Amino acid sequence: MFENYGFTVAERFLRYVQVDTQSDPGSATQPSTEKQKNLGRLLVKELQEVGLADAVLDEYGYIYATLRANSDKSVPVICFCAHMDTAPDCTGQGVRPIVHSQYDGGDLVLPDDPAQVISPREHPYLSVRKGDDIITASGTTLLGADDKAGIAVIMDTVHYLLAHPEVKHGGVRILFTPDEEIGRGVNKLDMARLGADFGYTLDAGERGTLEDETFSADAMTITFHGVSAHPGYGKDKLVNALKVAAAFIDSLPKAEWSPETTDERYGFVHPVRMSGIAEKAVVELIIRDFFTAKLAAYEAHLRDKVEDAVAAWPGASAEVVVAEQYRNMKEVLDQHPQVSEFAREAIRRAGLEVRESSARGGTDGSRLSFMGLPCPNLFTGEMAFHGKHEFVSVQDMQKSVETCVHLVSVWEERS
Numbered sequence: 267m268f269e270n271y272g273f274t275v276a277e278r279f280l281r282y283v284q285v286d287t288q289s290d291p292g293s294a295t296q297p298s299t300e301k302q303k304n305l306g307r308l309l310v311k312e313l314q315e316v317g318l319a320d321a322v323l324d325e326y327g328y329i330y331a332t333l334r335a336n337s338d339k340s341v342p343v344i345c346f347c348a349h350m351d352t353a354p355d356c357t358g359q360g361v362r363p364i365v366h367s368q369y370d371g372g373d374l375v376l377p378d379d380p381a382q383v384i385s386p387r388e389h390p391y392l393s394v395r396k397g398d399d400i401i402t403a404s405g406t407t408l409l410g411a412d413d414k415a416g417i418a419v420i421m422d423t424v425h426y427l428l429a430h431p432e433v434k435h436g437g438v439r440i441l442f443t444p445d446e447e448i449g450r451g452v453n454k455l456d457m458a459r460l461g462a463d464f465g466y467t468l469d470a471g472e473r474g475t476l477e478d479e480t481f482s483a484d485a486m487t488i489t490f491h492g493v494s495a496h497p498g499y500g501k502d503k504l505v506n507a508l509k510v511a512a513a514f515i516d517s518l519p520k521a522e523w524s525p526e527t528t529d530e531r532y533g534f535v536h537p538v539r540m541s542g543i544a545e546k547a548v549v550e551l552i553i554r555d556f557f558t559a560k561l562a563a564y565e566a567h568l569r570d571k572v573e574d575a576v577a578a579w580p581g582a583s584a585e586v587v588v589a590e591q592y593r594n595m596k597e598v599l600d601q602h603p604q605v606s607e608f609a610r611e612a613i614r615r616a617g618l619e620v621r622e623s624s625a626r627g628g629t630d631g632s633r634l635s636f637m638g639l640p641c642p643n644l645f646t647g648e649m650a651f652h653g654k655h656e657f658v659s660v661q662d663m664q665k666s667v668e669t670c671v672h673l674v675s676v677w678e679e680r681s
């Protein structure tokens with residue numbers, strides 16, 4: 267199917283990464299940075315040029331577009347989703363992508379800062395991709411493969427399907443979101459306008475990867491109250507909230523329940539912010555596990571630790587507030603097993619082995635799944651994201667395009 271196809275994914279990718287789309291967690295606007303719309307406008311123009319006439323960039327920075335069905339069958343509407351922003355952790359200004367053709371398996375020294383070396387010792391997947399064309403940044407910025415690889419894959423999938431009307435498919439909705447990296451990717455999403463039945467985010471790494479599971483996540487905010495008094499005359503009166511908060515944090519488990527000591531299937535509790543004065547201190551934590559039911563156990567344990575800390579400082583008090591953040595998408599996907607099953611079939615048709623994986627974090631897909639769009643995550647080849655060592659294989663991106671094409675065709679066949 268693809269022997270004679272001139273893939274456009276790499277050329278598109280090189281164009282998109284040069285547009286700075288860094289999001290900003292400190293901004294209250296939506297999108298958090300106006301510059302994300304610069305890429306948005308470019309993408310809408312490209313979508314309209316290939317014939318997706320309804321392509322639109324809305325005021326919140328979302329792009330919606332439709333590839334119309336070419337099948338007479340009644341096929342569920344599938345959404346392909348990717349995010350336009352790049353991580354706040356590393357600058358995305360002036361990205362200069364470099365193609366290392368037929369990568370030789372050695373260290374990749376980045377020319378604009380030769381201290382930046384991408385080594386297969388640190389990134390074993392690089393060795394696996396020896397012989398591929400590897401794209402990196404130049405040493406002073408991130409690359410932005412997360413998630414412009416996903417955007418380029420979706421754009422090339424559309425390009426392929428328009429050029430090959432013999433591949434039958436139902437309606438395909440394209441969704442590009444802003445602000446995924448700061449956890450606001452779906453805040454202003456209009457589900458009715460999207461009008462899709464099932465979705466796939468294109469935002470995972472190694473070829474063949476299907477992520478159908480994420481953490482379940484809560485946030486906990488603990489406010490410790492002390493008793494203020496003039497420190498010169500504070501004997502037997504003053505209670506310092508900072509000391510109570512510090513005692514609480516020190517009492518947290520260290521060898522377990524911590525992100526620095528756990529991996530794979532284990533969850534954790536993690537203090538992410540602490541602020542305060544002697545009179546009042548606030549500790550914010552995030553709580554993560556693949557089993558939603560376990561979150562309550564962590565929370566009960568944390569409440570006990572809060573009580574212990576407060577009891578050790580007579581006069582102190584504390585309040586605990588828990589807020590739900592997102593839930594493991596598997597709870598939704600298990601009710602729609604065909605969504606992941608068709609993805610596995612598409613990956614196999616692209617000649618790859620399926621690599622099942624669980625995301626130790628959330629994706630836009632975890633929230634979309636609970637908003638009514640069951641939405642696992644598919645590979646694009648993006649690796650080592652959020653830093654200067656980010657890289658992607660051109661051949662992996664092409665395999666991702668093949669997978670998406672097979673996927674819409676599997677949906678049509680099985681409908």
Ligand SMILES: [Zn+2]
Pocket residue numbers: 349412413446469
């Ligand atoms: Zn991403």
